[in-house]
Amino acid sequence: MQVTRLSEALGAEITGIDVSNIDEATYDAIHEAFLEHLILVFRDQDLTPQQQITFSEHYGEVEVHLATDHLHPDTDKMILISNKQVDGRYVGAVSAGDYWHSDLSCQARPNLASFLLARELPTDGGDTGFCNQYAALDTLPDDLRQKIEGRNGIHTFNRMRNPRVKVPEMHKGDAQMRYADRAPPDGIHPIIRTHPETGRKALYVSHRFTVGIEEMPDEESRPILDAIFEHQLNDDLLYRHKWRLGDMIMWDNRCTTHHAYGGIPAGQIRHMHRTSLIGDVPF
Numbered sequence: 631m632q633v634t635r636l637s638e639a640l641g642a643e644i645t646g647i648d649v650s651n652i653d654e655a656t657y658d659a660i661h662e663a664f665l666e667h668l669i670l671v672f673r674d675q676d677l678t679p680q681q682q683i684t685f686s687e688h689y690g691e692v693e694v695h696l697a698t699d700h701l702h703p704d705t706d707k708m709i710l711i712s713n714k715q716v717d718g719r720y721v722g723a724v725s726a727g728d729y730w731h732s733d734l735s736c737q738a739r740p741n742l743a744s745f746l747l748a749r750e751l752p753t754d755g756g757d758t759g760f761c762n763q764y765a766a767l768d769t770l771p772d773d774l775r776q777k778i779e780g781r782n783g784i785h786t787f788n789r790m791r792n793p794r795v796k797v798p799e800m801h802k803g804d805a806q807m808r809y810a811d812r813a814p815p816d817g818i819h820p821i822i823r824t825h826p827e828t829g830r831k832a833l834y835v836s837h838r839f840t841v842g843i844e845e846m847p848d849e850e851s852r853p854i855l856d857a858i859f860e861h862q863l864n865d866d867l868l869y870r871h872k873w874r875l876g877d878m879i880m881w882d883n884r885c886t887t888h889h890a891y892g893g894i895p896a897g898q899i900r901h902m903h904r905t906s907l908i909g910d911v912p913f
């Protein structure tokens with residue numbers, strides 16, 4: 631197995647292995663690389679859904695995503711991220727990733743890690759960006775850090791409660807209530823969280839899910855969150871991945887955020903298989 635750094639900010643490429651056929655020592659080496667590089671790109675993986683699930687399960691318990699209408703038809707342990715339509719209906723979550731986020735931080739136990747495999751790709755666009763939240767915290771201006779030290783962020787699934795994001799057409803009208811009903815209770819998590827395995831501290835707020843700061847009026851929290859979100863877009867913190875067919879990315883949701891940049895040419899398909907692991911309660 632070869633591990634090659636992908637950027638100054640985060641990320642490593644893993645080559646020379648087939649993740650459907652690896653031994654314990656390699657699982658351990660991957661885990662070590664994962665904690666060091668935060669996101670891993672495995673090249674040339676031709677995995678069945680079950681092989682991806684088996685690989686994922688080696689690192690934790692796979693979650694059944696709450697967006698049940700986009701689960702893989704053969705298994706509820708995998709969600710489709712796709713703009714493919716059958717009978718006028720999207721088979722996958724089409725707007726997943728349209729704003730920076732850490733997976734399901736709106737839950738009491740957000741995702742530990744996610745695994746995204748590229749099955750069909752457009753000729754252009756469809757990149758995914760990743761942001762190193764250890765580094766985002768380390769480089770946060772002191773005055774901003776003081777304002778969030780010891781504070782909790784409020785994270786919501788319901789886009790209708792987040793003025794920073796758009797509500798996709800498919801969630802409007804009749805579907806609006808169903809969508810809002812599906813929202814779990816807000817996730818309330820430390821804005822500076824401690825990674826349970828490395829012990830390092832990371833920023834844990836995002837554009838998509840964080841709508842406020844607990845016990846702070848909105849007029850006060852809004853500019854603080856805006857300043858943090860702008861800081862998180864600093865190029866020095868980011869890696870932008872241009873997908874190749876057969877890439878599978880494994881990312882650590884406890885210390886990174888990610889974003890699907892879009893820009894897929896009209897009529898072209900981007901179809902991805904995603905599994906995610908249930909994480910700890912952030913502290």
Ligand code: SIN
Pocket residue numbers: 711726727728744756757758888889890891902904
């Ligand atoms: C996601 O947010 O899980 C999806 C990211 C992507 O489609 O690039």
